[in-house]
Amino acid sequence: MGLMVDCLKCISSACCRLKIEVDIKEYNKLIEVGIKDKMITYTDIFLKQNAKYKNRRKELDKMHKDIFAKVRKDDNGNCILLDSKMECSIYNNRPKVCKDYKHSRCKNIRD
Numbered sequence: 001m002g003l004m005v006d007c008l009k010c011i012s013s014a015c016c017r018l019k020i021e022v023d024i025k026e027y028n029k030l031i032e033v034g035i036k037d038k039m040i041t042y043t044d045i046f047l048k049q050n051a052k053y054k055n056r057r058k059e060l061d062k063m064h065k066d067i068f069a070k071v072r073k074d075d076n077g078n079c080i081l082l083d084s085k086m087e088c089s090i091y092n093n094r095p096k097v098c099k100d101y102k103h104s105r106c107k108n109i110r111d
Contacts, residue, residue, distance in 0.1 A: 015101045016078045016086065020071040022095050024061070027069045033093045038080045041069040071095070 022030065022039070030039065043060040047053060053060065061068070072080045083089045088098070 015098065016082055017073075018079075018097070018101070020079060020095055020097055021067050022069055022071075022097075024065045024068040026095055030090075030093070030095065033090050035071075035081065035090060039069045039071050042067065 027039065027041070030036075041061070042064040043057055046060060047057070074080050074082075078086075079088075081089050081094070088094050
């Protein structure tokens with residue numbers, strides 16, 4: 001099993017470019033951290049292309065509850081939660097997928 005990534009000591013990891021998706025529970029926790037504007041829900045993505053369903057938001061949210069939202073990327077394709085030093089700006093509250101990320105995956109993704 002690979003070592004856990006210490007984002008505060010990262011050297012050229014690939015995790016900063018992964019798609020970070022969260023379920024509805026984690027989304028709500030991240031809203032409390034104040035990063036709602038840095039995420040987009042899959043319901044919102046769907047409604048941008050299918051506005052006629054806007055009155056069915058609650059149903060759509062239930063459909064997407066397990067993969068409810070994703071963290072946006074910056075113009076370079078990096079996680080928008082990274083600060084100017086490429087460190088996670090919400091490290092202590094980062095999503096589970098980030099906490100579970102293992103070093104062994106970095107080399108494979110970079111290759």
